[in-house]
Amino acid sequence: MTYTEDSRNKIMNTIRSSLGVSGDEAERITRTSIRLDQHKPNLIPERARKTQLENIALFRNMMESQSATVVELKGMDDVPGAVAGYLRDNNLAAEIRMGSDPILTELTWSAALALETKIGKAVPQDSAALSRAFGAAAETGTLFLLSGVDNPTTLNFLPETHIVVLRKVDIAGSYEEVWEQLREVQGQRTMPRTVNLISGPSRTADIEQTIIMGAHGPRRMCILLVGTT
Amino acid sequence: MQSEQTQPRDEQRKPRVGLFVTCLVDLFRPSVGFAAIKLLEQAGCEVHVPEAQTCCGQPAYNSGDRTNAQSIAKQVIAAFETYDYVVAPSGSCAGMLRKHFPALLDNDRDWSERAVRLAGKVHELISFLVDVRGITKVDARYYGTVTYHDSCSGLRELGIKNQPRDLLASVDGLKLKEMPNAEICCGFGGTFSVKYPDISDAMVEKKTDSIEETKADLLLAGDLGCLMNMAGKIKRQGTPVAVRHIAEVLADMADDPAIGDGSTIGRQ
Amino acid sequence: MEPTSHAFKDNVRKALNDDQLQRALGNVKTGFIDKRAKARAALPEFDQLRDQARDIKDHSLAHLDLYLEEYERKVTYSGGHVHWAATAAEAREIILDLCTRAGAKTVTKGKSMVAEEIALNDHLEAQGIEVVETDLGEYLIQIRGETPSHIIAPAVHLNKEQIEQDFRKTHTDLPEDRSLDRPEQLVNEARTVLRDKFIAADVGITGANLLIAETGSSVIVTNEGNGDLTQILPRVHIVIATIEKIVPTREDAMTILRVLARSATGQEFTTYTTFSTGPKRPDDPDGPEEYHVVILDNGRSEMLGTEFREVLRCIRCGACMNHCPVYHAIGGHAYGWVYPGPIGAVLTPSLIGVEKAGHLPNASTFCGRCEAVCPMRIPLPKLMRKLREREFEKAASPWQQRAGIKIWAFFAKRPRLYRRSTNILIAILARFGRRRGTFRYLPFAGGWTKYRELPAPQGRTFHQLWREQRNERVHK
Numbered sequence: 001m002t003y004t005e006d007s008r009n010k011i012m013n014t015i016r017s018s019l020g021v022s023g024d025e026a027e028r029i030t031r032t033s034i035r036l037d038q039h040k041p042n043l044i045p046e047r048a049r050k051t052q053l054e055n056i057a058l059f060r061n062m063m064e065s066q067s068a069t070v071v072e073l074k075g076m077d078d079v080p081g082a083v084a085g086y087l088r089d090n091n092l093a094a095e096i097r098m099g100s101d102p103i104l105t106e107l108t109w110s111a112a113l114a115l116e117t118k119i120g121k122a123v124p125q126d127s128a129a130l131s132r133a134f135g136a137a138a139e140t141g142t143l144f145l146l147s148g149v150d151n152p153t154t155l156n157f158l159p160e161t162h163i164v165v166l167r168k169v170d171i172a173g174s175y176e177e178v179w180e181q182l183r184e185v186q187g188q189r190t191m192p193r194t195v196n197l198i199s200g201p202s203r204t205a206d207i208e209q210t211i212i213m214g215a216h217g218p219r220r221m222c223i224l225l226v227g228t229t
Numbered sequence: 230m231q232s233e234q235t236q237p238r239d240e241q242r243k244p245r246v247g248l249f250v251t252c253l254v255d256l257f258r259p260s261v262g263f264a265a266i267k268l269l270e271q272a273g274c275e276v277h278v279p280e281a282q283t284c285c286g287q288p289a290y291n292s293g294d295r296t297n298a299q300s301i302a303k304q305v306i307a308a309f310e311t312y313d314y315v316v317a318p319s320g321s322c323a324g325m326l327r328k329h330f331p332a333l334l335d336n337d338r339d340w341s342e343r344a345v346r347l348a349g350k351v352h353e354l355i356s357f358l359v360d361v362r363g364i365t366k367v368d369a370r371y372y373g374t375v376t377y378h379d380s381c382s383g384l385r386e387l388g389i390k391n392q393p394r395d396l397l398a399s400v401d402g403l404k405l406k407e408m409p410n411a412e413i414c415c416g417f418g419g420t421f422s423v424k425y426p427d428i429s430d431a432m433v434e435k436k437t438d439s440i441e442e443t444k445a446d447l448l449l450a451g452d453l454g455c456l457m458n459m460a461g462k463i464k465r466q467g468t469p470v471a472v473r474h475i476a477e478v479l480a481d482m483a484d485d486p487a488i489g490d491g492s493t494i495g496r497q
Numbered sequence: 498m499e500p501t502s503h504a505f506k507d508n509v510r511k512a513l514n515d516d517q518l519q520r521a522l523g524n525v526k527t528g529f530i531d532k533r534a535k536a537r538a539a540l541p542e543f544d545q546l547r548d549q550a551r552d553i554k555d556h557s558l559a560h561l562d563l564y565l566e567e568y569e570r571k572v573t574y575s576g577g578h579v580h581w582a583a584t585a586a587e588a589r590e591i592i593l594d595l596c597t598r599a600g601a602k603t604v605t606k607g608k609s610m611v612a613e614e615i616a617l618n619d620h621l622e623a624q625g626i627e628v629v630e631t632d633l634g635e636y637l638i639q640i641r642g643e644t645p646s647h648i649i650a651p652a653v654h655l656n657k658e659q660i661e662q663d664f665r666k667t668h669t670d671l672p673e674d675r676s677l678d679r680p681e682q683l684v685n686e687a688r689t690v691l692r693d694k695f696i697a698a699d700v701g702i703t704g705a706n707l708l709i710a711e712t713g714s715s716v717i718v719t720n721e722g723n724g725d726l727t728q729i730l731p732r733v734h735i736v737i738a739t740i741e742k743i744v745p746t747r748e749d750a751m752t753i754l755r756v757l758a759r760s761a762t763g764q765e766f767t768t769y770t771t772f773s774t775g776p777k778r779p780d781d782p783d784g785p786e787e788y789h790v791v792i793l794d795n796g797r798s799e800m801l802g803t804e805f806r807e808v809l810r811c812i813r814c815g816a817c818m819n820h821c822p823v824y825h826a827i828g829g830h831a832y833g834w835v836y837p838g839p840i841g842a843v844l845t846p847s848l849i850g851v852e853k854a855g856h857l858p859n860a861s862t863f864c865g866r867c868e869a870v871c872p873m874r875i876p877l878p879k880l881m882r883k884l885r886e887r888e889f890e891k892a893a894s895p896w897q898q899r900a901g902i903k904i905w906a907f908f909a910k911r912p913r914l915y916r917r918s919t920n921i922l923i924a925i926l927a928r929f930g931r932r933r934g935t936f937r938y939l940p941f942a943g944g945w946t947k948y949r950e951l952p953a954p955q956g957r958t959f960h961q962l963w964r965e966q967r968n969e970r971v972h973k
Contacts, residue, residue: 148781414822418863460935489952
């Protein structure tokens with residue numbers, strides 16, 4: 001770019017002169033690098049510091065208050081039937097798009113009669129998608145979905161119906177716990193291309209402050225909550 | 230008047246209170262000043278009115294004239310710093326002395342400490358009676374329905390919300406009917422009301438609508454600026470609501486004509 | 498956009514006489530305020546979180562150079578590109594260049610106040626690029642050729658009848674006899690029309706609510722999901738963000754996000770909160786191939802060294818305008834530039850100059866509601882007062898006002914003279930006003946008496962009466 005290097009220097013110089021620093025102060029550098037390395041949580045609300053049972057109940061409540069449907073299933077084997085059932089109950093086409101997440105693809109989909117499954121990223125014609133959430137924060141009923149071949153991001157936004165599998169063991173109280181789990185899996189200071197925190201189906205209030213569902217993303221969302229407690 | 234606190238014993242001297250009259254009360258409605266003195270004396274205070282007071286300096290301060298605001302602040306500090314307490318029948322002026330004088334003089338080596346020390350002694354009248362003097366009841370009567378407007382500075386700078394309502398509840402015959410949005414600004418804002426009369430009018434009109442909705446026959450508040458603004462609009466609209474400073478009712482001195490209803494002072 | 502803040506008083510008159518607008522402004526008061534209050538009540542730690550959010554931003558600003566450098570390293574490491582723009586013009590050029598190189602015919606945009614600040618759309622459109630706003634509110638004002646009147650609800654000044662008319666005028670390929678009475682039908686139509694644009698777009702531009710130094714991520718929050726479709730479908734994703742959006746870690750981001758939605762719409766959390774880090778990875782089936790972040794300064798690095806630094810904590814939630822009685826009366830357009838309400842009253846003069854926007858910090862009663870609700874605890878009234886001081890020092894305020902204050906102060910500083918003069922003045926006023934009780938008109942008080950009576954004084958000053966009474970008391 002033509003100016004970007006000059007501008008970078010100009011901006012940095014002005015910032016430093018405004019702050020009265022040179023940028024070389026060892027103490028400042030240490031302070032910031034410690035903060036980045038330690039990434040300490042700030043205040044975690046009390047409601048996010050409960051038992052696992054309470055977390056699950058809170059997650060469910062919050063999700064439902066955000067206009068999502070929550071269905072509890074005993075095991076992963078119940079997922080295909082529940083997907084088929086949800087689509088049927090809502091008069092939707094018996095087809096579902098999903099990524100390559102083995103936890104989903106290795107299920108016995110033939111058990112769900114007449115349900116067509118498609119693997120890969122979403123295309124505009126897809127009517128429904130199935131994803132697996134990496135985790136969830138109970139405090140506001142928020143799913144964490146990671147991009148990648150297992151659960152492509154387009155699944156979360158293009159189809160009108162989004163069904164998400166969430167294992168009960170993956171529900172945490174706070175957002176911070178989920179980030180910590182992600183660090184354990186992916187390493188420090190790195191992220192997938194996209195992490196979507198999702199709290200219910202798409203909505204807008206841009207017309208006279210009236211809330212209307214299905215603005216651009218999914219019109220409806222169903223969470224399949226899997227596991228025994 | 231009854232106090233939950235034990236009355237000062239004889240050997241304990243009464244607290245000396247410097248009354249900051251405020252410019253609007255001084256000029257437009259002296260009866261509020263006398264009501265304040267009556268309430269303070271009933272609460273066991275020795276009231277003094279320093280001569281060297283004019284105004285708290287807000288007109289200069291809020292117009293960006295820091296220099297003049299600082300001079301006036303120093304004048305107030307010098308006139309009041311010897312009292313145990315400084316009390317003003319206005320949340321706005323008390324807020325100025327309490328919150329803004331220290332900020333205004335924080336770079337002044339000689340004055341910043343004096344400003345902070347004064348600030349610690351400054352109170353708005355009603356909250357002083359309740360929070361400092363422990364007053365829970367007044368000896369007053371008003372047979373009618375009143376509504377109360379929360380003036381912004383008192384509410385948000387000084388946390389005045391329940392104190393006036395608690396004392397009003399003890400007035401014989403008085404019924405308080407809350408207006409919707411009692412906490413929303415009436416549109417006065419000092420010089421704002423004359424610099425932006427169109428916006429100010431839109432705001433005060435919403436306020437008088439809320440007042441009318443209560444069907445109260447008397448509007449009360451703790452700041453004469455807001456009261457004159459609302460009374461001015463009510464008079465223009467011809468609504469049958471009287472307007473008074475809350476101290477007048479609490480001191481049982483609500484016999485003078487209400488704000489904008491003429492005067493008997495100096496007519497005898 | 499060309500600021501009209503200097504013509505504030507004209508804008509105000511227009512706004513106050515616009516019935517349509519006045520009706521729409523009713524929605525601001527009923528919608529946002531109650532919802533925020535409920536969300537706050539549901540989270541006992543809310544005010545503590547505000548303190549922490551403030552501290553996080555203060556820390557970030559105090560180490561802004563270091564965190565920006567770290568952020569840049571992480572973006573580059575993840576395969577993205579950082580472009581630095583000192584001015585609005587530079588930012589426009591950089592983005593145009595990126596679009597041109599991508600061979601862009603259609604560009605979709607998520608809602609971005611910074612893009613409004615640099616008037617990006619006009620610039621791209623002038624080069625023949627179709628720019629489509631995808632946030633429903635932004636789309637509504639785009640087809641009307643307007644600017645946003647609110648930070649988070651850009652079309653809050655519109656009623657649904659106006660929107661229906663605009664849709665019929667714009668979407669001419671749809672059947673004329675279709676029904677558009679209900680908001681659902683309007684939303685559906687926008688969804689259908691914009692879906693095609695999302696798919697056709699070559700470049701997607703979004704703003705950023707936060708930038709995270711720890712990971713080089715940009716964060717956006719939406720409820721519609723438009724920001725996500727904008728960034729995952731096109732080949733190129735451009736983020737436009739200003740320098741002060743940076744925070745150290747994901748943990749810090751979450752604290753701020755906990756107060757953001759609650760303060761803005763009163764939601765516990767926005768429906769979509771998206772963390773984007775670099776372009777798509779080698780085995781990703783979707784996502785953009787290129788990821789660019791344009792970091793804009795536009796005067797902020799200088800503000801950092803002034804008493805206005807605290808404004809840089811702003812997270813653009815809109816709570817200040819939602820609670821502002823002046824905003825309720827006049828709406829957002831009257832402020833005359835991109836940022837309306839109390840935050841605009843501070844930001845606009847700081848960015849475009851107090852000479853062009855001097856009215857804005859003056860048009861406040863200092864009622865303090867904005868500061869009371871600001872999640873980042875920005876002392877907005879204090880900063881407006883600072884701007885008034887700047888204006889007064891530069892003698893930029895009207896001379897009559899300055900002269901008035903100086904004359905008044907001359908007397909106020911001389912108690913004896915003040916007393917003698919006011920005794921006379923009040924006696925005269927009382928004589929004329931006594932019978933009626935109020936003045937319908939007074940010379941030099943036209944601003945007051947245009948809409949209100951001026952209550953007449955009781956007759957004598959308190960100090961006069963007190964002196965007499967005290968003498969009586971003594972003589973008794």
